[in-house]
Amino acid sequence: MAELSLKGVVKRYGSYEIIRNASLDVADGEFVVFVGPSGCGKSTLLRMIAGLEHITDGEIRIGSTVVNDVEPADRGIAMVFQSYALYPHMTVEENLAFGLRMTGNPKVDTQRRVQRVADILQIRELMKRRPKQLSGGQRQRVAIGRAIVREPQVFLFDEPLSNLDAELRVQMRVEISRLHKELGTTMIYVTHDQTEAMTLADKIVVLRGGNIEQIGAPLDLYDNPANQFVAGFVGSPKMNFMSAEIIEATDHSVTITLLNQGNVRVTLPVERPRGGSGERVTLGIRPEHFVKAGQGDADLTIKVDVAEHLGNTSYIYANVTGGEQIIIEREESRNETNRDLLTVAIRSSHAFLFDSDGNRLR
Amino acid sequence: MQSSRNRAAYGFLAPYLLIFAVFWIWPIISSFVMSFQNTRINPWTFSPGANWGRLFSDPAFYNALKNTMIILVIQVPVMITLATIMAVLLNSPLLKAKGLFRFAFFAPVVVGEVAYAAVFRLMFNLDFGIVNKLLNAAGIPSISWFAEAPAAMALLIIAVTWRWAGYNAIIILAGLQSIPDDVYEAATLDRVSKLKQFIYITLPLLRPIILFCVVLSIIGSMQLFTEPFLITNRGGPGGGTETLGLFLYRQGFASLNFGYASAIAYTMAALAIAISLLNLWVGREPK
CATH class of the missing domain: 3.40.50.300 (P-loop containing nucleotide triphosphate hydrolases)
Structure with missing residues (x-):
């Protein structure tokens, strides 16, 4: 050895x-x-x-x-x-x-x-x-x-x-x-x-x-x-990435707007914010980190494209504008079918922010 | 429906089958029948002893058989060994201009037989051939390549080897290239030397290809005709390089004794099949 x-x-x-x-x-x-x-x-x-x-x-x-x-x-x-x-x-x-x-x-x-x-x-x-x-x-x-x-x-x-x-x-x-x-x-x-x-x-x-x-x-x-x-490579299904723009950066947080999600706003805790208002960033959320509407920091309404029910869990695929696909993992979603509108919430504590070079903003 | 489709298929095949029957099946059957006929009298009569009986007591046949076997026993192993070495060299990652060497080794096969025979006759000429000149330079006296039977036999073996070694090397090279690199890498990690890799991995994995080359070469040697006809002047000196192929030709087309020539042809085919089968059996993959 x-x-x-x-x-x-x-x-x-x-x-x-x-x-x-x-x-x-x-x-x-x-x-x-x-x-x-x-x-x-x-x-x-x-x-x-x-x-x-x-x-x-x-x-x-x-x-x-x-x-x-x-x-x-x-x-x-x-x-x-x-x-x-x-x-x-x-x-x-x-x-x-x-x-x-x-x-x-x-x-x-x-x-x-x-x-x-x-x-x-x-x-x-x-x-x-x-x-x-x-x-x-x-x-x-x-x-x-x-x-x-x-x-x-x-x-x-x-x-x-x-x-x-x-x-x-x-x-x-x-x-x-x-x-x-x-x-x-x-x-x-x-x-x-x-x-x-x-x-x-x-x-x-x-x-x-x-x-x-x-x-x-x-x-x-x-x-x-x-x-x-790394965020995209590790984890299956892979992490969702959504295009966003910084609206405001303070000492310990950054507020962004999701460009392809009806300009939904989210504020994330970031220790050392870089970049200022108007800078393009990417928001990353793992499929299992979406929660029920109203239970997170920002709600997101999506149209279900395909729903895969695996028994113990389900994967909801939603295509949104700008070619971004969102995958949501939900344990109790057996009733969801294609073309349903679904509202889920993002918890900022479970979201990641990346700058335009792909580096993580912590 | 099915039978009409079959009819159409046979219709398309008919021209080929017709030509195959006329030029292959019929001569095969006809020559077999002929080998039992005395064809030196008119009309030809059924007389098995005339050809088959003569074959087993004809010293000229035994001479041709002996010459063919000597060539086969010496030339085939030498050529296959050389071809294997050439293939290994061609496969070496250290070799530059591989394409050029591959072409050079294969080139003798595409050279016209008459041209190649003429060049060999010149090269091995007693008085002004380059081979004797080189021998002289090395202090060896000139060899009378065309006048002494052993030397003429050696010349035939050299010529046939020159012509076909590259061809076999290319076939063996294809076999070498089908052995995956990672098998050698695994052996390298197992601390197996290059020589042992060749002996214990390359050769056993090449066995089917080498066997194929050996069988092809045996069949070729059994039918050897061009070289003794053109290089050593119709099997000379004094029948010293007369092969079965040449003996058959002389009986069939010089003496017009087709019955005897047919019996020789069948003997050659039977020998080639027997030796090839023996070879395949000896070289079979262990269970």
């Missing part, structure tokens, strides 16, 4: 910068998830930690060793690939033992380790099968097994569940979480699925365009997003 740190890590292809000045500390035994949209650099960052990509600048440290120029095999890491990357011509047992066998590990120890992994992952009955005779979930388990058998200091997972169906993904997610508890090893996990990130991580690293946008515990990111991107 080991801690890991990145200091000012940069990756450039020619003049194109893929990763910009990434710094991060991962504690021993921590489960860290890199999350972000496609092309944000999360897999590149993981591959740089693995040593499969060289870093252009900065420093990567695993344990107390700077590993910038250390061969991938000597970094004490094991990686689980998105495509499983199993050796197709070998049985499960051979896949698990291959690395150890090739490096001259004693046969008895190899056998012991392989059997242990088979027990941990409950794949004993699959040992004589080849990858093509396994289901997606079983293959993923073998791929994880191949990583465990190396007894690494750090596990790296590159979107390991993205090829599985929804049900299996949930099941494997729980298994990976259980595995982390059992092994207690440092794990770094890449995904574009924010639900996976929220459920698995001790710490989430949100990336966009090669930049680390925010690092924090899942609920910290949810409750206190640093900017509009």
